[in-house]
Amino acid sequence: MPAEPLVFQSGTKSAGLELVDIYLWTFKRFMEDKALTKPLSRLVYTNLKTARTNSVSIQSVASRFMELLGKLPVPSAEIMRQAQELRDFDEADACHMWCRDHPTDAG
Template structure:
């Protein structure tokens, strides 16, 4: 199995106000939007954005680019036999959680009396 594109460290999920990285992303996106709209920026923000632009990269959000990025998944081998018991049990737990989450969404959906 090719694990080339898998992160070495599992993701750490936390609220945006507890993550300096997410706060920084918010600022950079805000600056990018202002630049795109032709609105004025302070020299400090423009300098920060230019520094990031030189080091970073962008991806377009399109079906073609999604296919390019994730097409390696098509080439992963199919399991050749039953899944190990611990994996099968985890998949079942995830499915139960998914069903409960969907049920909770439909229970909390607003009623349209229009």
């Protein structure tokens, strides 16, 4: 949950939303091969050649995650022991909470 409540508002009340709308509209026109003014063409060209983006597919996220994991050091025996203790605690706590929330009828 966010620390502050979410505020939904019209793009006319937010310069940031207006900019996003302009970018989306411009790139949609570009992708549809519709005419763009010279300044908008420059905006598209600049973003296509200099902006960095990442795909959000499951495969691309998994690829980046596996690359990150490959750079991590091998955990020590002590770290592995602590991790197991945390898992055991979480499982015991989850079982306790489930049993509390789902009492059985004894008769």
